[in-house]
Amino acid sequence: MQKFSKTNELCHLFLVLFVSFSFCKKSPSSSGEENLLALLPLLSAAANASVCPKSTIPTDIYLATTVVSASSSISGFSDPKKAVNGVCGAGELVGSLDVYALDITGAGATIVLSWGGRTVKNVSDSIDFIVYDNSFRISDDSNTYAMDPSVIQVSIDGTNFCGFNPSYSGGNVNLMDSWTKFAGLRPVHYNMTTKPFINEDLFINTGGSFLLGGGDGFDLDDLDPADPNDIGCDPTLANNIKTNGFKFLKITSASDVTNPNTSAKFPWPPGSYNGSDIDGVVAREIQ
Incomplete structure (x- = not known):
């Protein structure tokens, strides 16, 4: 999660490391040695940022390659190409810097991507695509993360979208179990340069809803x-997408979407500088 503006990449990198480090410490009583060990993954992530992404996307990685629409204005993270230029995850304890940041509300809170005219297929009994953000764990409790919840919708024509009716339990905004059917929840381990995988490996379930390469999977x-936020969706369209696949994917910061259970927007972590941070989307099969 990008929380601060920056005047240059070095300044922003220092701030991200500083804030992430403050979250990753075990407790105020941790020793200097423990705190130093907690900082090491962050330094490694900084090094990864300088070598990722690759100039050429591997042909066996079915990455969304086209930005259909995007209009956020987050300083230093407003280049939408960052959402389609490769996945540069930094692991469990720190988020990637190679991201496109959405706004918290308004038109800039949404990005629409495609696979350049190709169709993402529905693979039987399988996750069909993975959305990569830059969540990271902020305590020893494996359920507590700095997250960027986003609402995911898909479309055949780029006009009428269907979604997954996500829900929020009303608990702590940093508890992963509070959020269901959102993206932006799980850390990203996949890094095209420093931790490469083949496409099929990315969809291996390692327990619960966690995937080998991280990210959040959708079937x-x-x-x-019946999702109240999908005005243009009905059973006919939903079944058509299930049968024939989709071409367009919309990602919206949860903070700009109404929770039907409260008639208010979904909550957003206090003090956040921006909305969801998009690192990439990978499909299981395309045609």
């Missing part, structure tokens, strides 16, 4: 035409 069979 088209879970599309819900």
Whole structure:
């Protein structure tokens, strides 16, 4: 999560490391040695940022390659190409810097991506695509993360979208279990340069809803035409997408989407400088 503006990359990098380090310390009583060990992954992530992404995307990675629409204005992170130029995860304890940051509300809170005219298929009994953000763990409790919850919708024509009817339990905004069917929850381990995988490996489930390469997976069979936020979706369209796949994917900061259970926007971590941070989206199969 990018929380601060920056005047240059070095300044921003220092701030991200400083803030991340303050979250990753075990406790105020941790020793200097423990704190130093907690900082090492962050320094490694900084090094990764300088070598990722690759100039050429591997042909076996079915990455969304086209930005259809994007209009955020987050200083230092407003280049939408960052959402399609490769996945540069930094692991469990720190978020990637190679991201496109959405706004918290308004038109800039949404980005629409595509696979350059190709169709993402619905693979039977399988996660069909993965959204990569830059969540990272902020305590020894494996359920507590600095997250960027985002609402995911898909479309055949780029006009009528269907989503997954996400829900928030009303608990702590940093507890992963409080959020269901959102992206931006899980850390990203996949890094095209320093921790490469083949496409199929990215979809290996390592327990619960966690994937080998991290990120948040979505199954088209879970599309819900009853989602109150999907005005253009009905059972006919949802079933058409389930049968034939989709071409367009919309990502919206949860803070700009109404929670039907409260009639208010979904909550957002206090003090956040921006909305969701998009590192990339990978499909399991395209045609």
